[in-house]
Amino acid sequence: MKTDRPVNLNLFPQPLAAIVSISHRITGGALFVGVAFALYALDMALSSPEGFRQAAEMIHQPFPAFVLFGLLFVLMFHIVAGVKHLLLDFHIGDTYAAAKNGAVAVIIISLLATAVLGAMLW
Ligand code: HEM
Numbered sequence: 001m002k003t004d005r006p007v008n009l010n011l012f013p014q015p016l017a018a019i020v021s022i023s024h025r026i027t028g029g030a031l032f033v034g035v036a037f038a039l040y041a042l043d044m045a046l047s048s049p050e051g052f053r054q055a056a057e058m059i060h061q062p063f064p065a066f067v068l069f070g071l072l073f074v075l076m077f078h079i080v081a082g083v084k085h086l087l088l089d090f091h092i093g094d095t096y097a098a099a100k101n102g103a104v105a106v107i108i109i110s111l112l113a114t115a116v117l118g119a120m121l122w
Pocket residue numbers: 024025027028029031032035078079080081082083085086
């Protein structure tokens with residue numbers, strides 16, 4: 001049967017702007033889960049001077065350090081992509097051409113912010 005329906009939409013690979021957009025939602029979910037770890041470490045650090053020392057030691061262990069660093073990146077990405085999203089609501093950077101530049105800027109700024117914060121923390 002011959003039909004005019006569009007077929008083979010070729011949805012992959014998605015444009016970078018789309019990948020950054022869905023990553024924003026995914027990082028939101030990851031933050032929701034990751035806040036539990038951050039609050040656990042904060043609670044430990046604030047409990048007593050000994051607790052503070054334990055928390056400081058903990059974040060220098062490889063696995064907790066990896067989790068915390070990942071959480072930092074996820075937070076930076078979510079904030080930077082969130083600010084871009086809010087700018088889009090004011091029609092700043094909402095053209096097709098600007099979308100790709102905006103996505104690249106989100107990735108670069110969040111990586112840089114993570115590196116700076118990571119260097120300050122460790
Ligand atoms: C621990 C803190 C945060 C958590 C757990 C969180 C979680 C989430 C989640 C799950 C979504 C997806 C909602 C959906 O797509 O239906 C979301 C969206 C959003 N977040 Fe966050 N968020 C946090 C912090 C922030 C911060 C600091 C900003 C600042 C810019 C921000 C800006 C946004 C924006 C603008 C959206 C809407 C994106 C859209 O409409 O597609 N979020 N957040």
